[in-house]
Amino acid sequence: MKSILILCNGNPPSERLFREHYNPADYLIAADGGGNIALNMGIDPDVVIGDLDSFIPDPPHSFEVIRRGDQEANDLEKALRLAREKGGERITILGATGHRLDHTLKNLSVLKQFNKGFEQIRMVDNFGETLLIPRSFRKVMGIGTQVSLFPLSGKVTGITTSGLQYPLSQETLENGVRDGSSNRVVGRPVEITYDKGDLLLFVATR
Amino acid sequence: MKSILILCNGNPPSERLFREHYNPADYLIAADGGGNIALNMGIDPDVVIGDLDSFIPDPPHSFEVIRRGDQEANDLEKALRLAREKGGERITILGATGHRLDHTLKNLSVLKQFNKGFEQIRMVDNFGETLLIPRSFRKVMGIGTQVSLFPLSGKVTGITTSGLQYPLSQETLENGVRDGSSNRVVGRPVEITYDKGDLLLFVATR
Numbered sequence: 001m002k003s004i005l006i007l008c009n010g011n012p013p014s015e016r017l018f019r020e021h022y023n024p025a026d027y028l029i030a031a032d033g034g035g036n037i038a039l040n041m042g043i044d045p046d047v048v049i050g051d052l053d054s055f056i057p058d059p060p061h062s063f064e065v066i067r068r069g070d071q072e073a074n075d076l077e078k079a080l081r082l083a084r085e086k087g088g089e090r091i092t093i094l095g096a097t098g099h100r101l102d103h104t105l106k107n108l109s110v111l112k113q114f115n116k117g118f119e120q121i122r123m124v125d126n127f128g129e130t131l132l133i134p135r136s137f138r139k140v141m142g143i144g145t146q147v148s149l150f151p152l153s154g155k156v157t158g159i160t161t162s163g164l165q166y167p168l169s170q171e172t173l174e175n176g177v178r179d180g181s182s183n184r185v186v187g188r189p190v191e192i193t194y195d196k197g198d199l200l201l202f203v204a205t206r
Numbered sequence: 207m208k209s210i211l212i213l214c215n216g217n218p219p220s221e222r223l224f225r226e227h228y229n230p231a232d233y234l235i236a237a238d239g240g241g242n243i244a245l246n247m248g249i250d251p252d253v254v255i256g257d258l259d260s261f262i263p264d265p266p267h268s269f270e271v272i273r274r275g276d277q278e279a280n281d282l283e284k285a286l287r288l289a290r291e292k293g294g295e296r297i298t299i300l301g302a303t304g305h306r307l308d309h310t311l312k313n314l315s316v317l318k319q320f321n322k323g324f325e326q327i328r329m330v331d332n333f334g335e336t337l338l339i340p341r342s343f344r345k346v347m348g349i350g351t352q353v354s355l356f357p358l359s360g361k362v363t364g365i366t367t368s369g370l371q372y373p374l375s376q377e378t379l380e381n382g383v384r385d386g387s388s389n390r391v392v393g394r395p396v397e398i399t400y401d402k403g404d405l406l407l408f409v410a411t412r
Binding site: 011071074097098099100101102103104105106108109110111112113115123125127128130146148150151152153154155174175176177179181182198200202204 | 217277280303304305306307308309310311312314315316317318319321329331333334336352354356357358359360361380381382383385387388404406408410
């Protein structure tokens with residue numbers, strides 16, 4: 001079980017975006033109300049997990065439903081624990097952003113919490129892709145692509161980039177002090193390195 | 207000029223929410239494309255400010271339009287600088303969340319940057335209200351209201367609450383380690399104190 005798609009109950013992905021990520025995935029975990037989103041698109045998830053306060057199966061389903069009522073964990077955490085149990089390596093999360101800001105912020109916190117447990121986790125929505133990048137990151141991206149860098153928690157130090165319109169050289173980003181939003185890809189590949197902290201990369205897709 | 211409403215170009219507020227905040231405001235600043243949202247609701251803003259890459263006035267308008275092309279500042283920053291020039295004390299921001307995650311995160315960073323310059327700044331959307339609270343915060347809220355506490359940047363230490371279902375007592379919150387999401391009002395008033403950091407309070411309104 002390499003590639004796992006998780007569908008949460010935030011702002012739903014477009015059907016095109018959902019199918020783009022569903023087709024190559026080995027396994028689909030719906031986090032609670034995310035199950036309704038899948039069913040509405042005519043797809044049965046492999047499993048629905050959560051406290052099931054939002055999932056309303058209609059018509060009766062044949063897939064696995066796991067009720068985990070733990071109040072300390074949100075639905076995305078429950079889905080990521082299951083993804084780990086299933087041997088997931090590359091995780092794509094849809095529907096984790098865009099509606100309630102508290103849920104989006106909690107999901108970003110969960111992203112940090114689980115980031116080291118997988119080869120890759122990324123949150124994808126109709127606007128772009130968000131991931132916590134490793135200390136040394138390198139990727140070929142389309143020239144002109146809008147990208148932003150954010151410190152997820154506290155300072156991120158020693159950031160150096162190449163391939164971006166506004167390059168950083170051994171610089172520090174900190175919320176409310178300095179951030180790296182609204183940058184743009186101008187070279188290939190984009191390379192980003194940093195010393196310390198949790199650096200979030202947002203890549204716009206439209 | 208006491209109470210200023212700022213309308214940004216993120217997820218648009220419902221017309222009900224917009225009018226609820228527009229009616230008591232002394233002044234309406236539309237941040238770039240936020241101007242279209244106001245016009246679509248039949249309201250002329252007092253001013254539209256930004257680099258004007260999103261604002262498309264139709265039909266021709268009679269209100270003030272300020273073009274500020276500064277690439278270092280986003281549209282909300284430009285609006286908040288103008289709010290300061292206009293003598294704004296209490297600032298409500300609509301449309302700053304919900305669409306692009308990079309814009310939402312940038313706007314939260316701007317919230318921190320400008321927070322000390324005003325008596326109050328809050329971001330309001332169709333799901334709730336978000337503000338950076340002072341070291342000692344006290345407010346009467348409806349029993350059962352969902353609230354979440356988040357560290358905006360790094361750790362927030364020495365947090366003590368009363369009136370909440372899951373109380374905190376001299377505790378630390380940190381992204382990816384511990385957060386205070388999905389709490390609930392159980393007493394009046396809610397009191398929150400803390401020692402150090404930037405503590406974001408989200409209050410759900412539905």
